[in-house]
Amino acid sequence: MPTAYPYIRFSDKSQEKGNSLHRQRDLARAVAERRGLTLGKEFLDLGVSAYRGKNADQGALNSFREEVREGRITGDSWLLLEDFDRMSRREFRWFYPLFLELIDAGITICTTADDRVYNEGNADDLEVTLLLVIKGSTSNLESAKKSKRLIARWTTWRETGHRTAVCPAWVYFMDGEYHRNERRVPIVQMIFDLAESGIGAHGIAKILNGNPATPPFEHMNGKPGKKWHPTTIANILTGRHVLGWYQPCRVVDGRQEPVGDPVQRYPAIISEAQWHRVQARRKTNPRGNRGETMSNLFTGLLRCGRCGGVMKVKTSYATKKRPGKDHRYFVCTSAMMNSGCEANTHYPIEQVEKAILDHTPEYRLHELFSDPGTAQQLKALDDQITDLKRKFEDTERRKANAIDRAESLPQGDPLIIEYETRARTYSADLRASHEALKALEIQKVALATRIDERADSEGKARELRAKIAEAEGKELLKLRASLSQALRTFIDELWFRGEMFTVVLHGAGKVHHFQVVNGKGRAAGRTVEYAGATYWNNDEMRRVVLG
Known part of the structure; x- marks a missing residue:
């Protein structure tokens, strides 16, 4: 009795709460019982898209292919799937070789929605080939339309400043506006104060977890957080959401990529100056878990x-x-x-x-520390920042002019494409300038902070020693x-x-x-x-x- 392996897939994890999983599983069981097949293990791609072939390249379907190639799944086995759109939603030229690969290995494919069988005996039939062309092309077109609609919707939302309830944990959305969560904002501010004092993410997490007044933030689904994790602390410290900035993104090949320029959207809860000081401090902080009392003052030295x-x-x-x-x-x-x-x-x-x-x-x-070169370094950084800001403003003006000219031309004018290309180039230049400006400002703050700290390093060390002699715990x-x-x-x-x-x-x-x-x-x-x-x-x- 041949073994049949059900393959179950849906694109969004939220579909797990619906009927998709049970429906696909029940159809596979019914076909196996009707055809006298022994059900083998299931191959599950839950929340995995087939539009760009991730399931076939990295997911459970790829695991099935590997087991077939290695002989762990024999050539007389069956693959049960609801329909071919579960296997692939890519263009037919990508889908058809995948279909033939399994057929040539001796696998029998059965679509459980219509109980239709495909194997070496009928794979070359004209009727089967036409059916596969229609099914493959239809599913790909449906996914492409859906993708374009989503892109268009998010583009419109981005351009019109549309707001949603998805936001940082220290703000909330109500009546079309974002508001500070006064219970959580002090915790974030405390995190920045601790980081500025020289404590790393591990140490901050320990302090917060040991204080009942600083519980971890709840998850978006409402479940309470278990504990503060150093990664969470690091994300809060390095992100610009605390300054009110939001960076629109889109997912490309499973990774988020920035789209357009950052926009000011949320209420700022940390000053720009403190944010830069913390970034400079984190660059000089020793890495790693430093224990309850930081036993080593000289880590890395x-x-x-x-x-x-x-x-x-x-x-x-x-x-x-x-x-x-x-x-x-x-x-x-x-x-x-x-x-x-x-x-x-x-x-x-x-x-x-x-x-x-x-x-x-x-x-x-x-x-x-009476080094005149430090003042020269600061002046050089100031000059670079001034030049970069001037370049940034000039590029912004050029981009606005290109957009205005494109919009003023009659529809179909070939110059529209040229001006739109220029605008995209200027946008890329602006993003690069923005990153370079941010890096220079962090360098300046780091240098200025080091000068301030060095001004009375001896006195500060003496003062801290006196306090340490009487301190304990956190x-x-x-x-x-x-x-x-x-x-x-x-x-x-x-x-x-x-x-x-x-x-x-x-x-x-x-x-x-x-x-x-x-x-x-x-x-x-x-x-x-x-x-x-x-x-x-x-x-x-x-x-x-x-x-």
Whole structure:
């Protein structure tokens, strides 16, 4: 008794709530029972379009084809589908080779809506070929019309500013307008404040999940959110919806592509200045999950002086045999993993931090940051931004002129196409200019923020240390994140070799040396002493540090 494999497909996931799935499944069962076939596993493409062939190239239908090619589905098997539009809605030239591929493999295809069978015995009949041409072309034309109607509708909505209830989670739609959700807006503003203080997406998610007053937003279907996820936080921080902008898009090959220019649509809940500061901060933030209290202030800055590799945090936990508190050390990652480095020294984090912070006066930061080149960089960025804005305004004027000229010509005039082409080119130029302008503004804010932060880095570090001594829980995480950012304004790298480690400051090649005393045993018995400063250029410093 041959095995029959039902293939069930519909284009929209919402159809799962209707009758489509049950109807296709019942038709397959009825045909199998009537023809004495054994039902095999189902191949389901639920919410997968056949208009561009995604089901046949990537979906369950492609899986069926692969199993046929590999012999896991034998050549005497049947494929049951409601009609050929379930298999494909592409043009006939794409659909027909797919049909022949299965027939040539010995598969019998049965359309369950009319209980009609197609196999090697009748696939070449003129009647079958004409029927396939009609069915394939009809389904493709229907899908093409539907696609054009949808594109036309969305184009009209975009041009007329049509509004829908689909909007960011911190606004709601009522009486044709978008309004702030006063319960959610403070949470988004809190997310930006935390990000600006130097806390990353993982840390923010932990803080929000630990606070009953900041529950995760509900899903669009009304179901409550389970928890805040770092990806959600990152999307909120990087998106421009918080500034009120909406970017119209269309789906091309399963991916969203921007259409036209962004438009101001929603109420802004974050200032433009803060948004740019957060983007600049995120570029300098260390990546990854930093624990409950951010145990490593120097993530991304630590290097092994023997192999040049990355240092990491290693925790030595207290036990019954070795009671007391847990101790954390900086160790070479390669040495820990036996990957070719023999640097086995453990540097106690608590003492390393204390030594670096205790000796900030020796760094003479006021001399380090009195660099006239910074002002020149700011001026150069301002000049670039001014030139780009002037170019943007000029392109906008040219685009408006092209559209006006196209609309003023009589219908059918060949110059209309030329002006419309120009307008599209200008639109592309505007999008490119907009992205370039955004990038320059982020650079400017990052530079200005770094200057502001460096102005009193020593005082800020001292103030944060005092607060950290009394803080705990989530407040401790926030303060240590801010301290990490303050340190990054003047520390470029930390190199560890033997019982020494070297702090490399930004600019001027100035390095400060520290020595670990009593290097053996638990961290509590070790101390770190300041060993002085020297001036090296980068090549010389690496040659000395790396040996």
